[in-house]
Amino acid sequence: MRREEDSEWTRREPAPGSPPRVLVVGAGMAGLATGCYAQMSGMRTRIFEKHVLPGGCCTAWSRDGYLFDYCIEWLIGTAEGNDAHQVWRELGALDGKTVTNFELFNKVTDETGRSVVFYNDPDRLQAHLLEVSPADARQIRAFCRDLRRFTEIELYPFLTAPALRTVRERAATLRTVLPAFRLFWRTAATPMHRFADRFEDPLLRKAFRNIFFQDPEGFPLLPYLFNMAAAHHGNAGFPQGGSLGLARSVEERYTGLGGTVSYRARAERILVENDRAIGLELRGGRRYYAEHVVSACDGHTTVHGLLGGKYTGPRVDKLYDELLEAPGTLFPAVVSAFVGIDGPLPEEDAHSTTYLLAAEEGARLPGALQNSLVVQLRSRYCDGFAPPGRSVVHCTYFSDYAHWAELRRTDRRRYREEKRRVAAFVRDFLTRRWRECAGRIELVDVATPATTRRYTGNHNGSILAWKAFSDADDIAADLVGKDRMRLPGLAGFSMAGQWVGMGGLIRAASTGRFAVQYLCAELGLPFRAQESTGGELWHPGRLGRLPQLDRWHPEERRDS
Template sequence: MARDSGPDWSDRAPRANGRPRVIVIGGGVSGMAAGIYGQMNGMDTRIFETHVLPGGCCTAWSRQGYIFDYCIEWLIGTGAGNDANQIWRELGALDGKSVRDFDMFNKVTDENGRSVIFYNDPDRLERHLLEISPADHALIRSFCADLRRFIKIEMYPFLKPDPLKSVGEKLKTLWEILPAFRLFWRNAATPMHAFADKFQDPLLRRAFRNIFYQDPECFPLLPYLYNMACAYNHNAGFPQGGSLGLSRSIEERYNALGGIMTYRARVDRILVENGRAVGVELKGGARHYADVVVSAADGHTTIYGMLEGKYTNPTIDTLYEEMLNKPGILFPAVVSAFVGLHGDFDPDDSHSTTYMLSEEEGARLPGALQNSIVVQLRSRYSDGFAPPGRSVIHCTYFSDFNYWRTLRSEDRKRYWAEKKQVVQFVREFLDKRYPGIGERIELVDVGTPATTKRYTGNSNGSILAWKAFSDAEDLANELVNKGRMQLPGLSGFYMAGQWVGLGGLIRAASSGRFVMQFICKEIGREFQATESVAAAPWHTGKLGHFPQLDKTPPERPALARHAVPALDQVSAV
């Protein structure tokens, strides 16, 4: 399915066809998007990807017929008639796919078994919350009233970066925003913590913080209302095939446009001559040349590794040197435990539940940052994730990257023991919540933040890079709006991805679109984009081959067979 060969790019001579050559570092969603938009605009692009599958964090792996979907929980842009959906159509991401929508965003259950369900329908949500705590009627009605207002607003500014917008386009955006300005301003200025602390009911105080499964800690009300409104409008669903399915569809679109995807190709250095990026050097020494280089890889590795820290300014140094290690700035890393089991669940069981844990329970989860764990019935999200008669559960919790990194580098035996502890906790916890489930469990696979770092190269194992609404957001926005996704003193080079566009798949995809718009501006071409016309129904066969690992050394716990050789897994058996 993936193309891993192509013309020789070690030749520095100009192209006979006059098409500019563009090298893209990283085959995640943003890198593939950059490649697709480059192909659409008369460029020859080549993506160098370290691993053997596309998508970066947007991936999955397989064992014993189970597919463990790692990334997507909801996808902005699954509904028609908005900018986000237009981008997915241009990338072919949803070609031939059905989308599954849920009537609730998440359920939160405390240690005593009390639950709150965050329905996407504001009327239903309001009735439910008032039943739980009539005394909190003012806060409940305020939140639901604002949710109704957000449902009527469709603003998805993902098509064009601000520096390239005309005065007319900026005025049009302003005109659209003005009627809702007060709504946006008020909810962007109100921290969720401050809002939640006003509830009299202790369950609601904790539950509102965990609408997004676990507590991101610095978010205001705005993203909660925005995403719940998207879900109500069927614009935040789960696409058939999940994370790897999305990545494979984008890869298929890229290949169809003539792009070249080269796997098992790690870029060690970006080649620079006379202040201009001219190509890349791969591990092993092979050099490839291009007119433009785009890095969609980890930001710190790109700037201070591939470019040796030679092209920075105070903003970049503050962002990548100070903010990177400042508490609360990066989106937390996660521990994932996938459970494969016989049978299914009660149809009335929530597809996603955050369980609040006691201090004692939380202390049993290695490296946990919060006393909670998220349980998602993943086989409810899309067909094909489990063999017939079986189901998949995904359990996650925010965890400390340094805890796992230190263990893995200094005490590998304890590292594996801690992964076994996760397995044991998950087994016992699920059996307590779903009596008898322990006898039905076939396997449990665990991935840690150290796994994420090894597989994706993401700094500190973060899956979403900088937190929105943190001190880093304005600095990251400067890289787009002032720096035009370039670095000072270096021409012919651009950055894309979550480290400049912040986290989230639609932001990653739009950053690939943005970067090609900037490149078109530089070379004097009018940017063009067309929608994919592929209409064949999607099926699980399109996930392609899942590469397998060699057998694990006997002194270690049995590794699972998984989609990418870099993923650590520990079996429950």
């Protein structure tokens, strides 16, 4: 940024007659969306990001020509004609991109080799499940009947902030919800584990818990049915360019609207005067001023770090003091192992498979919370993730953050040894299942929950923050609806992102939209949102320079 442009942000008072200034902490999806909608609505914005890339957890990195795509497994809003898609169109997220849709959501294979395929089509799914276990016909037909009903429902409440919805908008929601009220109520009140336990077949009892790759524990039936129905309509696909590609497209939209992102710029504290946020102080002491500040980073860091715990209330205390460390409230952290393979992957394998492990095998996975390993053939998701003639696989499992954080803090040598144990397990596991891959694994790159915490700041390395349908869900809804994403006693400040509006990329983006809508209502400005007209076809060059997260270990190279 040129010196004269920088000066408008280092002045305490704005220039007379100038548009409102808004500072945003964090260039994840929520922060970028906040910037885009504020720029569209006539404000001036600047985003500060501690990392060198946009996207937060929606990111990727590279090694030896491989691209390791970290975040997206499916993206709600990839099909035209719904409100979620409109948000992505406004943010330019899908400009010039193709979308990959799969015929199945996930496959689950047990220790004996028996498999269940969760097709997105209800009729195909029902026929397959009846072949697996005719004795469970009643349960199978009930699930598939509900799935058919969800395919007829379109409910994506991502356009208008809850407290600002008009009578017409509320009536439209009621017209969708009321005819299916009993369906919503029953599937939201039925825990998946209780439903799954009704199956006679032991494989189905375990497989249904792992439709979402691993068992989130505590989820009811509703989100499984909702997301599979979306996938059936092509509305939960995988966009070309993947996770970082999505973030780069929104970043391009933001800068095209006149916004600025400053990278390697870590916010140290929010400047407050007379109980009003007036700006930011970065590490190193440099200060920037604005009429409004939006924090779109980790919630605990915002409340107790940037603001020193001075602006809280019952809801904020409940979330960030009581529930933050309560079991089952945060979505579990994840260990990721990316595998680069010289040659193709087995054609007959599903793009995503959860392998259920015997207890003794699961015990070999460091810090594992469940006896399972998810194997995704990422080369099938999008072109450009591997060099020509090569393939990339992403293996993941839920893991204990404390295990990795303590090791990294106290014993770096053992920390690296644990990462090598993960790499060795994955090598052995894949070569036992794919004999043709023996000797063709070129590299294994492991990222732990401590890695996630280090690069994104997310508390306990949780990618999706608060777990939906947990005790945090209703409180977060009140923060967005009743509190308008503000903190008690503090003016000129808003929070956005998954630590306020729950997890998922479309939810994160919508919180940026909501924050600007609330701000426009406060300032008496019209909220404006226009679809992007960007027409350039996506190509890998638009990803920009890609980082390597950790130093390379020669012993992790090809096992020839």
